[in-house]
Amino acid sequence: EVQLVESGGGLEQPGRSLRLSCTASGFNFGDYAMSWVRQAPGEGLEWVGFIRGKAFGGTTEYGASMKGRFSISRDDSKSITYLQMNDLKAEDTAVYYCSRDVYSSGWYFQEKWGQGTLVTVSS
Amino acid sequence: QSVLTQPPSVSGAPGQRISISCTGSSSNIGTGYGVHWYQQFPGTAPKLLIYGNNNRPSGVPDRFSGSMSGTSASLAIAGLQAEDEADYYCQSYDSSLSGSLFGGGTKLTVL
Numbered sequence: 001e002v003q004l005v006e007s008g009g010g011l012e013q014p015g016r017s018l019r020l021s022c023t024a025s026g027f028n029f030g031d032y033a034m035s036w037v038r039q040a041p042g043e044g045l046e047w048v049g050f051i052r053g054k055a056f057g058g059t060t061e062y063g064a065s066m067k068g069r070f071s072i073s074r075d076d077s078k079s080i081t082y083l084q085m086n087d088l089k090a091e092d093t094a095v096y097y098c099s100r101d102v103y104s105s106g107w108y109f110q111e112k113w114g115q116g117t118l119v120t121v122s123s
Numbered sequence: 124q125s126v127l128t129q130p131p132s133v134s135g136a137p138g139q140r141i142s143i144s145c146t147g148s149s150s151n152i153g154t155g156y157g158v159h160w161y162q163q164f165p166g167t168a169p170k171l172l173i174y175g176n177n178n179r180p181s182g183v184p185d186r187f188s189g190s191m192s193g194t195s196a197s198l199a200i201a202g203l204q205a206e207d208e209a210d211y212y213c214q215s216y217d218s219s220l221s222g223s224l225f226g227g228g229t230k231l232t233v234l
Contacts, residue, residue, distance in 0.1 A: 035223075037169075044228040045161070045169065045212050063222050097168055104175040105157025107216035107223060111180070113168040 002026040002112045004098050009117030012088055020083040022098030022114055029079035030054045033101040033108055036072060036083045038094040039116075046094075048072075050101060050108065051081060088121045095119075126151060127213055127226035134232040135203045143229045145196045145213030151224070153194035156216040160189055160198045163210045163228075172211070173198060200231075208233045 008020040022034065035050035049062035051072045060072050074081045081098060095118050099110035128146040135141040145158060152158055160173040171180050173189035176196065186201045196215075200207055213226040 037225075044210075045163075045214075045225040047214075047223040047225060049222070061222055063224075064220055102174070104159075104178075105155070107156055109157070109159040109171065109174050109214065110161070110169070111171055111174075113170065115168055 002100065004100065004112060004114035006096060006098050006114045006117035009096065009119045011120045011122065013123050014088055014090060014121055016088055017084070017086045018088060018119060020085070020096055020098075020117060020119070022081045022083075024079040024081070024100070027100070030076040033103070034072075034074065034081040035099045035101050035108070035110055036081075037097045037099060037110065037113075038092075039097070040091070040094040043094075048083065048096070085119070088119075090121050093119060093121050126217055126220070126224055127215060129211075129213060129226040129229045131227070132230045132232065134234055135200075136234045137203055137205060139203045140199060140201045141203060141231070142197045142199045143211050143213075143231070145198070145215075145226050147194050147196070147215060147217075149194060150219040151194075151215045151217040152191065152196055154218060156218075158189065158191055158196035159214045160187075161212045161214065163212065165210075169212065203233055205233050207231060 003025045033052045036048035071084045095116040097116045100112040101108040102111045157175040161169040162172045163169040176191040177189040
């Protein structure tokens, strides 16, 4: 069974950094692209970015508002993908989901989702 | 504001057929990038409902269907049931943004 478990969320102060982890199991992790998607309280979904699988170089892409402060990496030996968030702002407060992605019709979609981890940025 | 536009809410009675629109542009849906749909219940993670415009993952009832025409896509739900009450999001790739984007979401209410 495919499982994705996010961790690392919590309360952090503005300007600080936080690293989220997504631990995968039940599939060959290295073969898949992995995304991060966030959802602010009461708001819709926002794509944070993703990292391709090893066959495609493990390259990353980010949403326009994430570039520069957020970075995604992966450790295929541990089946973990990370989201490093720097210079946190109040507007980064959200539930952060990781997903296993599949390529279709020119891009990727989020096939399986984790349960999410809440990040609250406040002084 | 989302580049993919969805109605904030739709409603229907049990047994009815409803549709949810997702209007894009020439840099996303209109270019032929696939449209995907997700269902989300309050307090839970989204779930893939439709991928590649009109494909259902295993386990999704055939009451759910997707279509695409020009710069717009639609999700249709036939034989509406109380348990369909949820938020629905469309998603596609945008070449001008060089990334994925979601519609603003539509809240479905079953009357």
